[in-house]
Amino acid sequence: MKSLLSLTLILFTFSANAITFEDGVFPEVVTSTRALAMGNAFIAKVDDASAAFYNPAGLGSVRYPHLHLSNFSFETNKGSINAVSGNAIGDIFTNSPKMFSIDGMRQVLLKSPGNIAHSRVQALPNFTSRYFSMGYMLAKRSRAIVTDTTSATGYEFADRFDHGPYAALNVSLFGGILKFGASGLYLKRKELNSTADPNATIVIADNTYNSGTTFVVTGGAKLTLPFTFLPTFAITVHNFGDTHFARTGNGAAPAKIPRSYDVGFSLTPQIGTNTRVHLEANIKDLSQEYSDISSTRKLVFGLELDFSRVFFFRLGYGDGFGSAGLGIKSRKLEFDLTTYAVDTTTSTFRGHEDRRFALGVSSGF
Secondary structure (H helix, E strand, C coil): CHHHHCCCCCCECCCCCCCCCCCCCCCCCCCCHHHHHCCCCCCCCCCCCCHHHHCHHHHHHCCCCEEECCCEEEEEEHHHHHHHHCCCHHHHHHHHHHHHCHHHHHHHHHCCCCCCEEEEEEECCEEECCCEEEEEEEEEEEEEEECCCCCCCCEEEEEEEEEEEEEEEEEEEHHHCEEEEEEEEEEEEEEEEEEECCCCCCCCCHHHCEEEEEEEEEEEEEEECCCCCCCEEEEEEECCCCCCCEECCCCCCCCCCCCEEEEEEEECCECCCCEEEEEEEEECCCCCCCCCCCHHHHEEEEEEEEECCCEEEEEEEECCEEEEEEEEECCCEEEEEEEEEEECCCCCCCCCEEEEEEEEEEEEC
């Protein structure tokens, strides 16, 4: 009897109701903690290594070349913090290591049903200059929730691991007034969205995951008018080639990344000798490829106060909720703290808030 109770069970039921990621509002394969603080309204402003994923034309605004080998970010959310903290301080040390696996999250969330757990870890070692960028991206995301402790499908989870090399190019014309850019990413993806029994140990076989490879091209353009406040118009096309994943495992191929369009407009007035403010508005997924999400949720806004190009204060509005962040930047170090939120419903505007917290650190030469 004891051996039967300890038997590992695999009870997966693939379901349209399983928890998913928010690709409609956050379509970038790699996100920026700086952008998230600005509501993810960033395609006109982007001027760093994340340009390869937000708008490659932004490489034309990079101030100086850098080689950053320790470029990484880490995210968690309020639901994870609530679940991990449990009923005593000691629970934090016991539960925290469990949040790095799907079964570990199940064990923690079983004692805290209704809390959505979220984690994201990214690494982006790269060399970036004004006209060229190349590097390797790694991004691991997980989300989970226990909705019903008595149901065989009461544990919903989503797990995705992306990695691959990339390169990006930029061309600037008319003294930088018009910029074009494109990036290519050889993307290897492994993901699973499913449900399971919250009371049974979960072991996920490799052939359960959807895995595949594809070559993703991101294209973009920026037009900056040489007038006061530098009005800028921008456009980004995700998966420009509309490519599909080629299956690499025994499971199915991952779903195709939609070819979607983001457009943006920004103003950057100088408000002091060493102080600038950047104001930006973006419309995500203009072509409505993610039709199950309200178009109102895809309208995002951001603000960045720049003090001597060293200290930054950011505010934003994305997916119906506010965001904020602080940043420090030098030639050798970039440090960002961010909080933002997503809507956990499907099409509803400002349904249920999932508040998140992100840390970004990049150092190099």
